[in-house]
Amino acid sequence: MGQYVVRRLILAVPLLLVISMIVFGLLQAAPGGPMGAYVRRGNFSEEDLRRLEERLGLNAPAYVQYGKWLGRVVKLDFGQSISERRPVTQSIRDRLPNTLYLMATAWIVTILIAIPIGVITAIRQYSWFDHLVTGLTFVGQSVPIFWLGLILILVFYIWLDNPFGDGPLLPAGGMYTLGQDFSLWDRIKHLILPVTMLSASWVAWYTRFLRASMLEVIHQDYIRTARAKGLREQVVVMRHAFRNAAIPLVTLMALDLPLIFSGALFTEVIFAWPGMGRLFFTAADRRDYPLLMAIIMITATLIVLSNLLADILYAWLDPRIRFR
Amino acid sequence: MADTQATTATPADAIAAAHGRRHDTMTRLIIRRFLRHRLAVAGLVVLALLVLSALLAPVIAPYDPDALSTTERLQGPSSRHWLGTDDVGRDIFSRVLYGGRISLLIGVAATAVSLLIGTVVGAIAGYFGGFVDNLLMRVVDVFLSFPSLFILIVLATVIRTNSVLRQYSGSIWPIAIVIGGLSWMALARLIRATFLSLREKEFVEAARAAGASNSRIMIRHILPGSLGPIIVQGTLLIAATIITESGLSYLGFGVQPPTATWGTLLDNAQGKMQELPLFAIAPGLMIFLTVMSINYVGDGLRDAFDPHSTR
Numbered sequence: 001m002g003q004y005v006v007r008r009l010i011l012a013v014p015l016l017l018v019i020s021m022i023v024f025g026l027l028q029a030a031p032g033g034p035m036g037a038y039v040r041r042g043n044f045s046e047e048d049l050r051r052l053e054e055r056l057g058l059n060a061p062a063y064v065q066y067g068k069w070l071g072r073v074v075k076l077d078f079g080q081s082i083s084e085r086r087p088v089t090q091s092i093r094d095r096l097p098n099t100l101y102l103m104a105t106a107w108i109v110t111i112l113i114a115i116p117i118g119v120i121t122a123i124r125q126y127s128w129f130d131h132l133v134t135g136l137t138f139v140g141q142s143v144p145i146f147w148l149g150l151i152l153i154l155v156f157y158i159w160l161d162n163p164f165g166d167g168p169l170l171p172a173g174g175m176y177t178l179g180q181d182f183s184l185w186d187r188i189k190h191l192i193l194p195v196t197m198l199s200a201s202w203v204a205w206y207t208r209f210l211r212a213s214m215l216e217v218i219h220q221d222y223i224r225t226a227r228a229k230g231l232r233e234q235v236v237v238m239r240h241a242f243r244n245a246a247i248p249l250v251t252l253m254a255l256d257l258p259l260i261f262s263g264a265l266f267t268e269v270i271f272a273w274p275g276m277g278r279l280f281f282t283a284a285d286r287r288d289y290p291l292l293m294a295i296i297m298i299t300a301t302l303i304v305l306s307n308l309l310a311d312i313l314y315a316w317l318d319p320r321i322r323f324r
Numbered sequence: 325m326a327d328t329q330a331t332t333a334t335p336a337d338a339i340a341a342a343h344g345r346r347h348d349t350m351t352r353l354i355i356r357r358f359l360r361h362r363l364a365v366a367g368l369v370v371l372a373l374l375v376l377s378a379l380l381a382p383v384i385a386p387y388d389p390d391a392l393s394t395t396e397r398l399q400g401p402s403s404r405h406w407l408g409t410d411d412v413g414r415d416i417f418s419r420v421l422y423g424g425r426i427s428l429l430i431g432v433a434a435t436a437v438s439l440l441i442g443t444v445v446g447a448i449a450g451y452f453g454g455f456v457d458n459l460l461m462r463v464v465d466v467f468l469s470f471p472s473l474f475i476l477i478v479l480a481t482v483i484r485t486n487s488v489l490r491q492y493s494g495s496i497w498p499i500a501i502v503i504g505g506l507s508w509m510a511l512a513r514l515i516r517a518t519f520l521s522l523r524e525k526e527f528v529e530a531a532r533a534a535g536a537s538n539s540r541i542m543i544r545h546i547l548p549g550s551l552g553p554i555i556v557q558g559t560l561l562i563a564a565t566i567i568t569e570s571g572l573s574y575l576g577f578g579v580q581p582p583t584a585t586w587g588t589l590l591d592n593a594q595g596k597m598q599e600l601p602l603f604a605i606a607p608g609l610m611i612f613l614t615v616m617s618i619n620y621v622g623d624g625l626r627d628a629f630d631p632h633s634t635r
Binding site for chain 2: 154281287300
């Protein structure tokens with residue numbers, strides 16, 4: 001297995017190199033190249049711009065710039081953010097904890113809801129509860145999440161008022177009330193809407209996935225054997241069926257790991273959440289190329305690694321799978 | 325399947341007869357199975373109504389969607405303006421109808437791009453195998469490792485601002501090509517798998533023995549056998565690309581104002597939800613209904629093409 005992991009890791013290197021070249025090339029094709037951001041700001045003279053270009057090494061041919069960029073990135077130096085006027089790594093370090101906090105909460109909520117519902121709908125296939133949930137998962141998978149965010153704000157911020165005081169029922173932006181001392185309840189209130197928006201489609205996917213996977217397992221011979229042995233139904237379902245059905249779910253979760261870094265763009269933009277998704281959004285708006293490049297490449301690396309992790313987990317949890 | 329010989333006229337027969345087609349048992353069987361899926365049929369009806377409302381927008385819409393008015397700004401719903409007017413006095417109801425035209429068109433165009441790339445790449449990889457297959461599958465790996473929303477946003481910025489590409493920014497194609505160009509990978513893998521298995525079949529060998537060229541075998545003999553998954557995936561892709569387009573447009577990176585799409589309308593509406601809640605509700609509801617009905621249709625098609633799938 002160690003050999004397999006090493007081989008996959010070695011294969012990941014050319015993959016990431018090709019991705020970085022494509023993304024670098026894309027950003028070069030953008031108007032005015034990386035200088036566009038300075039030109040747009042408008043308070044630089046022609047002479048200033050030329051000197052700036054020279055100092056940033058932006059007058060060199062693209063492949064030279066790429067080589068230099070790569071040389072720095074290997075040392076985890078992603079350069080200077082244009083819009084934030086500080087090192088890219090510092091901007092990311094500031095935002096990452098906020099994203100982790102939001103995504104982890106949404107993820108835990110998702111798991112807590114999706115697992116019991118997925119299991120119950122599979123055991124009670126074609127019951128009214130199953131039909132209801134199947135209908136709701138279709139809704140959850142079809143609703144555009146950015147619209148869901150707007151509707152949540154409309155209902156809980158604009159329409160409904162706080163019955164115990166002034167103001168809206170729930171806040172519609174930020175992580176906490178500015179200028180107030182730390183309060184757990186305040187933090188939770190700010191989490192409710194963004195987490196609801198994130199979890200809605202996430203729960204729908206996981207529930208549907210787990211239900212399908214449970215249904216597949218439940219009809220296996222070893223489940224019949226477990227029942228024939230006279231085991232309690234609860235033991236059959238949880239220990240024999242669920243543990244096997246959860247294997248594909250675990251790999252699905254592994255594949256979702258990059259989200260922990262990149263965040264949820266729509267949620268963070270709509271709820272003014274100071275995380276990675278919004279950082280990317282403003283960077284794209286201001287054409288902050290070093291920052292865009294860094295976020296895209298770190299996310300791509302995480303995607304490649306989480307694919308590997310998913311494969312390893314799958315084989316580790318299911319001994320019937322062999323590494324090739 | 326002896327019961328397909330039954331002579332009672334079914335809706336499937338009616339459809340087949342209306343098209344004046346030769347009675348194709350397989351197609352009839354699929355249509356019949358699809359019609360048994362009640363939610364899928366309901367989805368098809370809703371979808372047909374939505375498409376019709378977009379096609380007939382010039383007839384139904386009471387106003388020009390881009391006509392400004394200085395006297396009727398930010399008005400609530402009334403008998404003159406069913407959904408009210410926006411901040412420059414445009415009729416929201418008309419804009420939602422016209423927005424549907426662009427949103428649906430981009431969804432279909434992006435899916436066509438994606439189907440084209442996915443089918444060609446998958447077919448070539450699966451049919452020829454070996455080095456070609458290996459190379460193409462590595463290309464798929466690269467595309468699958470892109471954080472696609474981020475790349476879409478970067479590409480959209482390039483289109484919007486690059487001096488050469490900018491002249492096309494009024495057209496739906498740049499955005500359709502970009503979205504389609506990033507969503508063909510699953511389809512390519514699927515087509516590759518069916519080609520891999522079908523190319524070993526006797527009928528392919530027979531065709532080759534009869535002197536058919538590679539391209540003829542691929543298009544005339546193998547491709548029809550993988551039509552089922554292509555149609556199912558294609559249907560579901562339309563829903564996915566409509567969501568992607570409206571998401572991009574909502575963020576301001578997709579179709580540019582003043583052109584109305586469901587996404588740009590939501591973007592417009594978001595600062596005015598207090599005064600005009602319907603402005604924010606209507607376009608999103610249209611996206612939601614479209615996507616949900618397409619998903620149900622896709623579900624029904626999947627069952628119709630492959631009754632054994634359990635999902």
